[in-house]
Amino acid sequence: MLDDRKLSVLRAIVEDYVSTNEPVGSKSLADRHSLGVSPATIRNDMVALEEEGYITQPHTSAGRIPTDKGYRLFVDRLSTVKPLSAAERRAIETFLSGAVDLDEIVARTVRLLAQLTRQVAIVQYPSLTRSSVQHIELVPLGQQRVMMVLITNTGRVEQRVIDGLDQVSEEAVENLRQMLNRALVGKWLTDVPPSVEDLPAQVPPDDRRMAVSVLSVLLESLVEGHEEKIVLGGTANLAAMGFSASLRDVLEALEENVVLIRLLGEAGDPSMLTVRIGAENSHEGLRSTSIVSAGYGFGDQALAKLGVVGPTRMDYPGTMGAVRAVARYVGSILAGQ
Amino acid sequence: MLDDRKLSVLRAIVEDYVSTNEPVGSKSLADRHSLGVSPATIRNDMVALEEEGYITQPHTSAGRIPTDKGYRLFVDRLSTVKPLSAAERRAIETFLSGAVDLDEIVARTVRLLAQLTRQVAIVQYPSLTRSSVQHIELVPLGQQRVMMVLITNTGRVEQRVIDGLDQVSEEAVENLRQMLNRALVGKWLTDVPPSVEDLPAQVPPDDRRMAVSVLSVLLESLVEGHEEKIVLGGTANLAAMGFSASLRDVLEALEENVVLIRLLGEAGDPSMLTVRIGAENSHEGLRSTSIVSAGYGFGDQALAKLGVVGPTRMDYPGTMGAVRAVARYVGSILAGQ
DNA sequence: ATTAGCACTTAAGACCACGGAGTGCCAGGA
DNA sequence: TCCTGGCACTCCGTGGTCTTAAGTGCTAAT
Numbered sequence: 001m002l003d004d005r006k007l008s009v010l011r012a013i014v015e016d017y018v019s020t021n022e023p024v025g026s027k028s029l030a031d032r033h034s035l036g037v038s039p040a041t042i043r044n045d046m047v048a049l050e051e052e053g054y055i056t057q058p059h060t061s062a063g064r065i066p067t068d069k070g071y072r073l074f075v076d077r078l079s080t081v082k083p084l085s086a087a088e089r090r091a092i093e094t095f096l097s098g099a100v101d102l103d104e105i106v107a108r109t110v111r112l113l114a115q116l117t118r119q120v121a122i123v124q125y126p127s128l129t130r131s132s133v134q135h136i137e138l139v140p141l142g143q144q145r146v147m148m149v150l151i152t153n154t155g156r157v158e159q160r161v162i163d164g165l166d167q168v169s170e171e172a173v174e175n176l177r178q179m180l181n182r183a184l185v186g187k188w189l190t191d192v193p194p195s196v197e198d199l200p201a202q203v204p205p206d207d208r209r210m211a212v213s214v215l216s217v218l219l220e221s222l223v224e225g226h227e228e229k230i231v232l233g234g235t236a237n238l239a240a241m242g243f244s245a246s247l248r249d250v251l252e253a254l255e256e257n258v259v260l261i262r263l264l265g266e267a268g269d270p271s272m273l274t275v276r277i278g279a280e281n282s283h284e285g286l287r288s289t290s291i292v293s294a295g296y297g298f299g300d301q302a303l304a305k306l307g308v309v310g311p312t313r314m315d316y317p318g319t320m321g322a323v324r325a326v327a328r329y330v331g332s333i334l335a336g337q
Numbered sequence: 338m339l340d341d342r343k344l345s346v347l348r349a350i351v352e353d354y355v356s357t358n359e360p361v362g363s364k365s366l367a368d369r370h371s372l373g374v375s376p377a378t379i380r381n382d383m384v385a386l387e388e389e390g391y392i393t394q395p396h397t398s399a400g401r402i403p404t405d406k407g408y409r410l411f412v413d414r415l416s417t418v419k420p421l422s423a424a425e426r427r428a429i430e431t432f433l434s435g436a437v438d439l440d441e442i443v444a445r446t447v448r449l450l451a452q453l454t455r456q457v458a459i460v461q462y463p464s465l466t467r468s469s470v471q472h473i474e475l476v477p478l479g480q481q482r483v484m485m486v487l488i489t490n491t492g493r494v495e496q497r498v499i500d501g502l503d504q505v506s507e508e509a510v511e512n513l514r515q516m517l518n519r520a521l522v523g524k525w526l527t528d529v530p531p532s533v534e535d536l537p538a539q540v541p542p543d544d545r546r547m548a549v550s551v552l553s554v555l556l557e558s559l560v561e562g563h564e565e566k567i568v569l570g571g572t573a574n575l576a577a578m579g580f581s582a583s584l585r586d587v588l589e590a591l592e593e594n595v596v597l598i599r600l601l602g603e604a605g606d607p608s609m610l611t612v613r614i615g616a617e618n619s620h621e622g623l624r625s626t627s628i629v630s631a632g633y634g635f636g637d638q639a640l641a642k643l644g645v646v647g648p649t650r651m652d653y654p655g656t657m658g659a660v661r662a663v664a665r666y667v668g669s670i671l672a673g674q
Numbered sequence: 675a676t677t678a679g680c681a682c683t684t685a686a687g688a689c690c691a692c693g694g695a696g697t698g699c700c701a702g703g704a
Numbered sequence: 705t706c707c708t709g710g711c712a713c714t715c716c717g718t719g720g721t722c723t724t725a726a727g728t729g730c731t732a733a734t
Contacts (some may be wrong), residue, residue: 023727025726025727025728026727026728027726027727028726028727037676037677038676038677038678039677039727040676040677040678040679041675041676041677043727043728043729044675044676046728047728047729057727057728058685059683059684059685060682060683060684060727060728061682061683061684061685061726061727061728062684062685062726062727062728063726063727063728101497101498134478135476135478135484137474137476137486139472139474139486139488141471141472141488147472147488149474149476149486149494151476151478151484155498157486157494157496159486159494160438161438233592234592235572235588235592236585236588236589236592238588239584239585239588240585247576248573248576248577251572251573251575251576252573255570255571255572255573360696362695362696362697363696363697364695364696365695365696374707374708375707375708375709376696376708377707377708377709377710378706378707378708380696380697380698381706381707383697384697384698394696394697396714396715396716397696397697397713397714397715398695398696398697398713398714398715398716399695399696399697399715399716400695400696400697
């Protein structure tokens with residue numbers, strides 16, 4: 001059905017269209033790539049590719065442009081991830097190595113990705129649920145309020161205020177604090193709920209009400225770890241990407257963190273580099289964009305994802321290379337922290 | 338020089354241009370506003386206004402559009418801030434009242450402002466330096482590291498890790514913690530540095546090195562309060578605002594938090610509503626935008642600023658009304674927390 | 675199976691004519 | 705002195721026609 005030459009033609013079409021942003025015709029294809037056949041032959045191959053749905057014509061007597069399906073085939077079988085140049089790798093290293101805390105790592109990563117790919121970069125904060133407890137702190141704030149601070153091994157800090165208590169005593173808080181830390185430090189967050197089940201029973205009756213409040217807030221904060229944080233960068237690059245018409249839709253989609261989190265989540269195996277093209281993205285506003293994403297974390301254990309959003313007409317090999325490289329470096333930096 | 342009627346003409350020009358986005362001519366002006374004079378008279382007034390630099394012509398035989406100077410006069414003398422409708426005020430209240438912590442207040446405020454004004458909203462986190470110390474927590478992390486958490490009365494939490502210590506003992510940390518809280522709770526952050534000067538002397542010599550490290554990080558975090566946090570929203574509205582050409586510049590400027598902070602800072606009296614028009618903004622990319630901002634805080638003591646960025650061709654009275662109203666509500670919510 | 679040749683299609687650009695909205699200016703009237 | 709009606713002029717935007725360049729599909733020959 002699709003012999004090697006037809007695939008080469010498809011590859012050439014994608015490459016040319018990506019670099020010129022203009023429908024590519026049989027003649028210019030024959031000129032620019034040495035395919036060893038004449039334009040007429042290429043034309044014949046093109047109708048085959050078009051019948052299969054890999055390319056399409058904006059209008060009769062224009063060149064062809066790849067469809068989503070065409071890009072998909074290109075990504076899956078016709079291209080290889082392009083490794084970064086030595087200079088780029090050095091740039092990543094120096095750029096990221098100066099970061100001191102998690103916020104700064106994330107902020108720098110976003111800028112880096114945006115600059116490398118000249119597209120919109122997305123970085124998700126390390127998910128709460130895939131981390132372990134480093135420390136829990138309880139801080140009395142006046143008579144009726146206590147602040148809980150949860151610190152994870154990924155450097156993330158989650159704080160909540162527990163309100164509406166009565167007569168909080170310093171010792172009671174201190175006791176609870178020690179009890180919590182003894183029970184939970186080092187545990188995966190997912191293991192926290194079972195570990196605290198029988199804690200209230202060990203608290204003196206007078207303080208039990210407070211203990212229960214604190215625990216419920218703690219558990220709640222784990223569940224709401226679902227409310228994961230995301231940072232965006234490089235939106236200015238959107239202006240140069242040329243979806244002028246639908247630009248508003250894209251910006252709107254990017255502002256909806258919920259949407260982005262869902263999209264990143266939909267991407268398959270978190271340890272892999274995944275590409276979602278055009279309509280695969282299941283979000284109206286992003287019909288004409290592709291998302292390249294990868295998980296990052298300690299070794300092969302992914303904590304969260306990062307990626308870039310760009311036009312379906314993007315340089316996939318280059319973008320994939322950049323995303324993969326950045327994900328690896330961020331992982332190693334986090335591990336070193 | 339500029340009699341009342343000329344000012345009315347200018348006002349009418351601004352209003353029409355803002356609503357139609359097209360240069361406005363003498364005839365349509367006479368039709369749409371009941372100025373009581375003929376187009377010819379209006380034309381005469383227009384040349385006067387043009388000579389003074391308040392309006393300009395895109396080209397001969399087109400209508401007039403206001404210049405930055407024209408907008409300035411309009412804002413200063415020809416318009417009054419438009420109060421919000423009862424419905425809008427209710428919307429603000431219900432929208433903001435559900436927020437539980439500072440992060441959520443800020444996030445909701447940004448969305449609210451963006452929706453009300455259909456422009457880009459900016460909200461600055463309450464500045465560290467204008468808050469007071471609510472609590473300081475020290476948490477030992479292993480043998481060589483301590484985490485410091487600073488909680489302010491505005492609900493803001495600042496955390497740092499102090500690294501490279503040796504042999505951190507639980508008691509030493511606990512002692513220092515109590516000492517710090519005794520010395521600092523309730524103090525304005527600006528008063529912290531003098532208050533800790535002689536603290537190291539009171540620490541047992543063995544622990545002094547740690548105490549000094551912790552203090553220096555604490556002080557540093559106050560200074561870096563300069564690194565104030567900002568949140569953006571409604572960038573999707575940019576697409577509909579019609580600077581297509583310079584859109585990239587605007588997006589770039591908006592991504593530079595440093596720039597935004599500076600611009601907000603440049604605005605005058607923080608307790609007032611201020612408007613900076615076009616080139617007044619001293620940043621290349623924002624030449625064709627105006628910024629309407631206001632301080633917010635407890636009562637008349639401003640903690641930080643918020644505002645919106647839009648095209649110079651914006652509805653100033655409406656925008657100013659929205660910004661002022663939101664600033665007030667946020668202030669009252671913060672005070673109630 | 676490939677190629678050369680040819681007739682056909684279409685978008686994009688150049689050119690032109692023209693209508694509309696606006697202007698400046700001048701002379702006459704309150 | 706200030707306002708107004710009238711008039712000639714300017715310029716942009718629109719729509720029509722024509723031409724050109726690039727590309728296609730088809731057919732016949734290799």
